[in-house]
Amino acid sequence: MSFILDIVAATFRxxxxxxxxTVGDTYVQRGxxxxxxxxxxxxxxxxxxxxxxxxxxxxxxxxxxxxGVGVAAALLLGFLIVTLxxxxxxxGIGVTLLLIAVSEFTNRLVLGRPATLPKVETFDVLxxxxxxxxxxxxxxYAAFLALVPAAWWVLNRSTxxxxxxxxxxxxxxxxxxxxxxxxxxxxxxxxxxALAALGGAFLxxxxxxxxxxxxxxxxxxVALAMVIFGxxxxxxxxxxxxxxxxxxxxxxxxxxxxxxxxxxxxLLIALPYVAVIVALALAGRSVAYPGAYxxxxxxx
Amino acid sequence: xxxxxxxxxxxxxxxxVLAAGANPIDAYxxxxxxxxxxxxxxxxxxxxxxxxxxxxxxxAFAFRAGYWNIGAEGQLLCGAIAxxxxxxxxxxxxxxxxxxxxxxxxxLAGAVWALPPALLRTRFGIxxxxxxxxxxxxxxxxxxxxxxxxxxxxxTKFPESPRIAGGxxxxxxxxxxxxxxxxxxxxxxxxxxxxxxxxxxSGVRLRAVxxxxxxxxxxxxxxxxxxxxxxxxxxxxxxxxGVSELAGIQFRLTEGISPGYGYTGVVAAxxxxxxxxxxxxxxxxxxxxxxxxxxxxxxxxxxxxxGEIITAALLLVAVGLIxxxxxRIVRVTA
Numbered sequence: 001m002s003f004i005l006d007i008v009a010a011t012f013r014x015x016x017x018x019x020x021x022t023v024g025d026t027y028v029q030r031g032x033x034x035x036x037x038x039x040x041x042x043x044x045x046x047x048x049x050x051x052x053x054x055x056x057x058x059x060x061x062x063x064x065x066x067x068g069v070g071v072a073a074a075l076l077l078g079f080l081i082v083t084l085x086x087x088x089x090x091x092g093i094g095v096t097l098l099l100i101a102v103s104e105f106t107n108r109l110v111l112g113r114p115a116t117l118p119k120v121e122t123f124d125v126l127x128x129x130x131x132x133x134x135x136x137x138x139x140x141y142a143a144f145l146a147l148v149p150a151a152w153w154v155l156n157r158s159t160x161x162x163x164x165x166x167x168x169x170x171x172x173x174x175x176x177x178x179x180x181x182x183x184x185x186x187x188x189x190x191x192x193x194a195l196a197a198l199g200g201a202f203l204x205x206x207x208x209x210x211x212x213x214x215x216x217x218x219x220x221x222v223a224l225a226m227v228i229f230g231x232x233x234x235x236x237x238x239x240x241x242x243x244x245x246x247x248x249x250x251x252x253x254x255x256x257x258x259x260x261x262x263x264x265x266x267l268l269i270a271l272p273y274v275a276v277i278v279a280l281a282l283a284g285r286s287v288a289y290p291g292a293y294x295x296x297x298x299x300x
Numbered sequence: 301x302x303x304x305x306x307x308x309x310x311x312x313x314x315x316x317v318l319a320a321g322a323n324p325i326d327a328y329x330x331x332x333x334x335x336x337x338x339x340x341x342x343x344x345x346x347x348x349x350x351x352x353x354x355x356x357x358x359x360a361f362a363f364r365a366g367y368w369n370i371g372a373e374g375q376l377l378c379g380a381i382a383x384x385x386x387x388x389x390x391x392x393x394x395x396x397x398x399x400x401x402x403x404x405x406x407x408l409a410g411a412v413w414a415l416p417p418a419l420l421r422t423r424f425g426i427x428x429x430x431x432x433x434x435x436x437x438x439x440x441x442x443x444x445x446x447x448x449x450x451x452x453x454x455x456t457k458f459p460e461s462p463r464i465a466g467g468x469x470x471x472x473x474x475x476x477x478x479x480x481x482x483x484x485x486x487x488x489x490x491x492x493x494x495x496x497x498x499x500x501x502s503g504v505r506l507r508a509v510x511x512x513x514x515x516x517x518x519x520x521x522x523x524x525x526x527x528x529x530x531x532x533x534x535x536x537x538x539x540x541x542g543v544s545e546l547a548g549i550q551f552r553l554t555e556g557i558s559p560g561y562g563y564t565g566v567v568a569a570x571x572x573x574x575x576x577x578x579x580x581x582x583x584x585x586x587x588x589x590x591x592x593x594x595x596x597x598x599x600x601x602x603x604x605x606x607g608e609i610i611t612a613a614l615l616l617v618a619v620g621l622i623x624x625x626x627x628r629i630v631r632v633t634a
Contacts, residue, residue, distance in 0.1 A: 221434060264445045
């Protein structure tokens with residue numbers, strides 16, 4: 001029993017950064033864009049969030065800085081893929097490379113190579129009752145109780161959400177209907193950037209309390225895959241993130257079980273990536289990508 | 301255009317150099333001039349451009365066909381795994397046998413890793429960007445699974461594979477330098493791919509599919525088969541890059557065998573305008589920046605990551621400028 005509770009508790013914690021990034025990226029992809037900068041945005045959010053919290057002593061300022069960096073990165077990507085209409089793959093990879101390089105550069109420049117890893121006092125775990133599964137970080141509660149329902153409602157029930165979906169399905173029609181395609185896409189990207197960076201900052205400010213170069217380790221790519229796995233629906237994408245986190249937590253827990261520690265945990269971690277590819281393959285031609293996926297919009 | 305991209309990039313990154321407390325002019329001299337001034341560092345530039353040539357050529361070849369292979373990183377790792385496997389078991393076999401076998405096996409491994417996304421694209425129309433990308437972390441996990449399991453160094457217990465046999469090591473080209481056979485292979489490959497893409501009917505078909513799949517189909521070009529070929533050739537070339545790094549530089553498999561060569565290959569391919577000669581020139585330039593970042597960090601005490609910032613900024617500036625060129629001002633004579 002305790003074995004299962006451990007895994008359930010860990011699943012919520014492990015899924016939190018991916019949920020933030022996944023929810024944000026749902027807006028980006030529904031807006032007809034592919035954000036290959038997402039890995040870099042999580043990385044920069046993790047680093048600049050940590051750096052700010054370390055410098056000012058305030059975790060909240062750290063979160064704010066992460067959001068700022070995420071939005072700034074999204075605007076840069078937006079300038080390239082929305083305003084200039086460049087190839088989204090190349091521009092996204094470039095943004096990821098740039099953000100990782102700038103973070104590592106700043107890390108070396110400001111923090112140097114200290115003998116002990118700089119640390120901040122992390123967010124406390126909320127503990128409403130004495131039961132492991134509900135003892136989670138505030139940011140985890142915020143993700144599941146506030147962000148996911150709000151993101152679902154905004155995307156599916158609000159005018160803004162309708163606009164995002166419209167510019168992703170058929171930008172020409174959206175434009176004729178009086179929707180500003182460019183600004184709507186910028187807004188979707190900004191949401192994606194802010195949430196990806198927030199997810200990254202969760203890793204440094206809540207889980208670890210320090211910054212290491214392998215901190216994000218492909219979680220951005222996972223988030224991107226989960227959006228497609230969930231067929232661009234907020235709820236399904238979050239379920240995907242939970243499954244990923246569940247498998248990940250299972251391998252974490254199995255590593256300390258005698259007899260199971262010989263099982264190569266890499267196989268289990270690789271499983272979710274393969275599952276996304278298999279899911280895409282099984283869905284085959286019926287996968288309904290957003291109509292204007294990857295297509296820049298230009299007024300004729 | 302490339303010159304303009306370099307100038308704009310250096311103007312944009314000057315602020316970062318100043319923030320690091322160095323004079324941008326001095327820094328750029330370290331980046332672009334100093335590495336060319338000694339034979340040793342010039343050879344190091346060629347060493348560091350070698351893997352970027354493989355991945356750059358691989359990416360450029362696929363992109364020409366409109367196949368967005370973002371998976372060169374994973375394909376390179378698979379080539380390296382294949383080379384590490386053969387190299388460990390080569391025993392006392394002579395180089396003339398082992399090296400060609402490693403190259404064939406590495407190319408195959410890269411192509412095999414490129415196959416599933418290619419089939420999904422050509423059979424089911426599933427976008428290859430995400431599938432090729434997702435196979436990169438999977439390939440890295442295969443590497444770390446091997447290194448933490450069956451291939452862990454039996455003596456040191458480090459996550460490193462056993463050193464490959466002497467017969468599997470690429471010969472050095474110049475005494476007391478790290479320049480190895482892989483550089484020559486990369487050059488030959490660039491020449492062959494240049495010939496194929498510019499002088500043969502296959503090259504024209506490849507470009508036609510990339511520029512207009514519908515037009516190509518109308519011209520009775522087998523679009524699916526062309527895409528599949530492009531994807532597999534791309535994977536094989538990236539796989540050869542893995543063989544080259546393993547047998548020419550590292551001699552054993554480690555998790556750090558590729559510091560993102562697959563992604564930097566996208567930079568080389570874009571800067572090179574997807575032409576094979578352009579990729580070669582771009583790889584040389586990126587190698588220069590890479591070696592220059594090392595010297596700049598020693599001489600001026602600027603973090604070496606400045607090189608990576610310049611590489612990434614160069615990519616973004618280049619994609620931006622390609623667009624602006626479309627809107628250039630021309631004189632119209634009546």
